[in-house]
Amino acid sequence: MLFAYDEPLYRPPSEGRNLIVQATLGCSFNRCTFCSMYKSKTYQARPLDDVFAEIDFLVNRFPQADRIFLADGDALVLPTDHLASLLDYLAEKFPNLTRVSSYAMPKNLLDKSHDELSLLRDKGLKLVYMGVESGSNLILKRIIKGASQQTHVKAIEKARAANLKISATVILGLGGQADWEEHIRGTAELINQAPVTYLSTLQLTLDDASHDDFMSHQPDTFCFQDDEGILTEQELLLSLLDPAKPIIFRSNHASNCLPLAGNIPRDRDRLLGEIAASRSDEAMLRPAFLRWL
Numbered sequence: 301m302l303f304a305y306d307e308p309l310y311r312p313p314s315e316g317r318n319l320i321v322q323a324t325l326g327c328s329f330n331r332c333t334f335c336s337m338y339k340s341k342t343y344q345a346r347p348l349d350d351v352f353a354e355i356d357f358l359v360n361r362f363p364q365a366d367r368i369f370l371a372d373g374d375a376l377v378l379p380t381d382h383l384a385s386l387l388d389y390l391a392e393k394f395p396n397l398t399r400v401s402s403y404a405m406p407k408n409l410l411d412k413s414h415d416e417l418s419l420l421r422d423k424g425l426k427l428v429y430m431g432v433e434s435g436s437n438l439i440l441k442r443i444i445k446g447a448s449q450q451t452h453v454k455a456i457e458k459a460r461a462a463n464l465k466i467s468a469t470v471i472l473g474l475g476g477q478a479d480w481e482e483h484i485r486g487t488a489e490l491i492n493q494a495p496v497t498y499l500s501t502l503q504l505t506l507d508d509a510s511h512d513d514f515m516s517h518q519p520d521t522f523c524f525q526d527d528e529g530i531l532t533e534q535e536l537l538l539s540l541l542d543p544a545k546p547i548i549f550r551s552n553h554a555s556n557c558l559p560l561a562g563n564i565p566r567d568r569d570r571l572l573g574e575i576a577a578s579r580s581d582e583a584m585l586r587p588a589f590l591r592w593l
C-alpha cells in the first residue's frame with residue numbers, strides 16, 4: 301500500500317514523538333481569523349476502512365507505539381460510534397497503547413453526552429487539546445472563535461466529569477496594545493472557573509494567509525504587542541491564576557519570547573521572578589529568528 305499523510309499535517313508539540321493517525325481532514329469550523337492551518341482543506345471524515353488500512357500499514361512499522369494522536373483539526377467531531385470503532389481498532393493493533401488524544405473544540409465536547417465521552421475515555425481517549433485562545437468574550441468574538449467564555453467553561457467541566465484530561469492553549473497578544481488587560485483578565489477568569497490539566501501560552505504570530513482576515517475583524521486602532529507587552533500579559537496571567545486544582549503550565553511553544561515551565565500555584569513566584577529577570581537580561585529571551593517571526 302502507498303501511504304502518505306494528507307498535508308499539511310499538524311499536531312501539538314507534545315505529540316512530536318507519537319504516532320499520528322489522520323481520522324479527519326481539515327477543521328469542521330475553519331473560521332478562526334488567526335488560523336490558516338486548514339484553509340487549504342475542506343473538512344471531511346475519512347472512511348473507517350481507509351483509516352484501518354493505514355493503521356495496518358503503521359502497525360507493521362511502529363508496533364511498539366504507545367501514544368497516538370488523531371488528526372486533523374477536531375477529530376472529536378466524529379460521531380461516537382465512528383470514534384469508538386477507531387479506538388477499538390487501535391487498541392487491538394497496538395498492545396502497548398496507553399493514550400489516544402485529539403484536538404477538540406468546545407462544541408465537539410458539548411455535542412456528546414457524558415456517557416458518550418465516558419465511553420470514549422474507557423476505550424482509550426485520554427487527552428484532548430483545546431485552543432481556548434482567550435477567555436474574554438470581546439476577544440473571542442473578534443477572532444470568530446465560535447465559543448464564549450461560558451461555552452469553554454461548560455466544555456471543560458464536561459470533559460473533566462468524563463475523566464478526560466484537557467490541554468488548553470492561550471494566545472498572548474490577541475487583544476493588542478489596547479485590550480490586552482481585558483484579554484488576560486477574561487482568560488484568568490475562565491481558567492479559574494474551569495481548571496485544565498495543562499495550560500500553555502503561545503504568542504500571536506500571523507502568516508500571510510491569516511493576516512488580512514485577522515485585521516479585518518479588529519478595531520482600526522489595533523496595534524500588535526511587542527515583547528515587553530507580551531511579558532506584561534504573561535505576568536498578569538500568572539498573577540491572576542488561582543485554579544481550584546493545580547495546573548501544569550508551559551510557555552515552551554516556539555512562538556514565545558520567554559520559555560517558562562512550572563506548576564500553578566506552586567511555582568508562581570519563581571515564574572514571575574523569571575519574567576522580571578528577563579526584563580534586565582535580554583539573553584533570556586528567545587531570538588526572533590528562532591520564533592517563526
Ligand code: SF4
Pocket residue numbers: 327328329330331332335336337338373405431
Ligand atoms: S483554531 Fe482550531 S477551531 Fe479554529 S479554525 Fe483553526 S483548527 Fe479550526
